[in-house]
Amino acid sequence: MNPKDLIGRFQQMLDQLPLADFSQPARQMLTSRLGQLLQEANLVSREEFEAQTEVLNRTRLRLEELEQRLNALIDHQASCPAAPEDPAAEK
Structure with missing residues (x-):
């Protein structure tokens, strides 16, 4: 309920x-x-509170998805053998 x-x-x-x-x-x-x-x-209406709660929940889900993708990339990088160094680059 809004203040008015x-x-x-x-x-x-x-x-x-x-x-x-x-x-x-x-x-x-x-x-x-x-x-x-x-x-x-500094009260807000119920509608505004619910809208902001929904935004926060969507943001939290997106953050969790990004964390999972980052962890998958880190795991993938750790499991790949190191690329051999280019001997021509050292000369």
């Missing part, structure tokens, strides 16, 4: 309370303060 939705739900809860319980200035103050707290907390 949370503020909206909070406002709806306040609107359902009898006027004797909260005066309008108190409601405005609470709503305003909740908005400030949400901004200070």
Whole structure:
């Protein structure tokens, strides 16, 4: 849920309370303060969190694939006999 939705739900809860319980200035103050707290907390929406989690999972899988390929190349290089040196290169 994004911060605006949370503020909206909070406002709806306040609107359902009898006027004797909260005066309008108190409601405005609470709503305003909740908005400030949400901004200070650097909250992200559930959708943004899930999107970033998906990106992270894909990146992790790609990294694992690249590590496997690198290890296969290293193993292949270690198993190949060393190429004979070119005697013409030494002259």
